[in-house]
Amino acid sequence: MSKYVDVIINGFKEKVPEKASISFLITHFKEGDTDLIVEHNGQFVYPQKYAGAAVSEGDRIEFINPNFGG
Amino acid sequence: MTNLSSEEYVRYNRQIILPEVGEEGQKKIRNARVFIAGVGGLGSVSAYYMAAAGVGYISIADRDRVNADNLNRQILHHSQDIGKPKTASALEKLRQLNPHCHIRAVQEDMREENIMELVGDSQLILDATDNAETRRLLNRASVSKHIPFVYGGINGLNGMVTTFIPGETACFECLFPHKAVEKTSVAVLGPVAGLTASVQSMEALKLILGMGGLLKNRLLYIQCSDMTFREINIRKNPDCNVCNTERRGMI
Numbered sequence: 001m002s003k004y005v006d007v008i009i010n011g012f013k014e015k016v017p018e019k020a021s022i023s024f025l026i027t028h029f030k031e032g033d034t035d036l037i038v039e040h041n042g043q044f045v046y047p048q049k050y051a052g053a054a055v056s057e058g059d060r061i062e063f064i065n066p067n068f069g070g
Numbered sequence: 071m072t073n074l075s076s077e078e079y080v081r082y083n084r085q086i087i088l089p090e091v092g093e094e095g096q097k098k099i100r101n102a103r104v105f106i107a108g109v110g111g112l113g114s115v116s117a118y119y120m121a122a123a124g125v126g127y128i129s130i131a132d133r134d135r136v137n138a139d140n141l142n143r144q145i146l147h148h149s150q151d152i153g154k155p156k157t158a159s160a161l162e163k164l165r166q167l168n169p170h171c172h173i174r175a176v177q178e179d180m181r182e183e184n185i186m187e188l189v190g191d192s193q194l195i196l197d198a199t200d201n202a203e204t205r206r207l208l209n210r211a212s213v214s215k216h217i218p219f220v221y222g223g224i225n226g227l228n229g230m231v232t233t234f235i236p237g238e239t240a241c242f243e244c245l246f247p248h249k250a251v252e253k254t255s256v257a258v259l260g261p262v263a264g265l266t267a268s269v270q271s272m273e274a275l276k277l278i279l280g281m282g283g284l285l286k287n288r289l290l291y292i293q294c295s296d297m298t299f300r301e302i303n304i305r306k307n308p309d310c311n312v313c314n315t316e317r318r319g320m321i
Contacts, residue, residue, distance in 0.1 A: 034248040034249070035202060035245075037245065037289070037302065039302060042303070043303065044245075044302055044304045046244070046307045046309065047247055047248065048247070048307070048309045064302070065225070066202075066223065066225075066230065067223035067225040067228055067229060067230045068200070068201055068205070068223045068225065068256075069111070069223060069224045069256030069258055070108055070112045070113070070197075070198050070199050070200035070201075070223065
């Protein structure tokens with residue numbers, strides 16, 4: 001059985017599978033915007049790295065929708 | 071550079087007396103060439119500030135006509151302008167504000183075929199478009215011409231600004247490599263556009279004056295709902311297809 005860890009996503013505590021990737025979290029939390037901005041423990045994550053970036057206990061993730069209006 | 075006239079001394083006095091500007095800085099502003107991509111919510115404010123500061127050469131481009139539902143935020147356009155091309159309406163107001171600026175107004179859609187010509191010999195690009203696709207074009211012009219691109223975007227109660235400098239910072243496509251799904255009719259309150267465009271205008275003037283302290287590799291994220299301003303640290307993306315020259319050679 002897979003282990004779960006507590007992470008903070010957009011300020012809320014969530015239980016997610018240990019070593020879940022950013023890609024998994026985007027799908028899981030239905031962050032639909034293709035041009036999403038992701039911060040992992042205060043660091044910007046390039047979209048090309050979403051699949052390989054794994055989360056650990058206590059990590060802070062921010063999903064920010066970009067602003068493209070003018 | 072030609073000395074400032076007595077009229078210029080009076081008109082720009084409040085900024086000339088700033089140590090960061092002075093007479094030399096005002097001459098730099100007078101000789102500056104800025105391209106403003108769009109004269110909607112953001113462009114209304116940035117174009118107004120560029121003209122007010124005395125930027126010598128301002129190019130503006132927009133494809134749209136003024137609509138009634140623009141007027142809550144696009145403060146360059148007035149009720150009697152509804153139906154007019156936005157660039158004509160903008161040109162009229164900017165000339166009234168400062169007749170000394172040389173203003174080139176082009177009522178055209180910004181496309182791959184004309185973007186390099188529209189940007190021309192401008193020394194920086196002020197982003198005031200309403201979609202990611204045009205921003206990609208502006209970004210490519212910025213990288214190709216090696217000139218700064220001051221990105222600004224708004225949505226609802228939020229705004230974002232950063233200054234992309236080719237060779238020094240990340241570029242727009244380092245952050246947003248995907249083709250965005252376009253959203254039409256973005257909700258927005260006027261001051262969000264004003265606030266975001268004011269930050270962009272400040273960045274533009276600092277670039278013109280050669281000042282430091284720019285939003286380099288810092289994406290300023292403004293949330294008006296709780297009035298927080300925070301920064302997201304960004305870096306050049308080694309996998310970027312646009313600004314990574316080695317990869318550019320491959321595509």
